[in-house]
Amino acid sequence: TCTTYRIETSRYSVGKRTGFAPGLKNSGLAYGSDVALDSQGRALVAGAVTQNGTLRGYVFGRSGGGDGPIVFDLWYPGVGPSEALGIVRDSFDRIFPAGYITVDGEAQARVTLIHG
Secondary structure, eight states, rough: OOOOBBBOHHHHHHHHEEEOOOOOOOOOOOEEEEEEETTTTTTTEEEEEEEEEEEEEEEEEGGGGTTTEEEEEEEEOOOSEEEEEEEEEOOOOOOEEEEEEEEEEEEEEEEOEEEO
């Protein structure tokens, strides 16, 4: 059984992996749901990571096409479960992660604007 989870990013070229960056190890569930590349060469990742027993939406960007350092990150707010399920960027490199947060037991859609 798997006891350690993390969100990993890799870069490929012509069927060969040319870059790799492991995420931080987590004892609870952690996964990436979507990835996009922006005009600055950053890999933008939407996903979720378990913190203190609760699944929380997590968005981050890595430089170098995905194998560089994390250059920004954002956690979805609240004490209930949440997930970042998708991510897009526009021509101005504004970043729009989408997912849900849970408020008073009710899931609510969430779209966030991150100025890239």
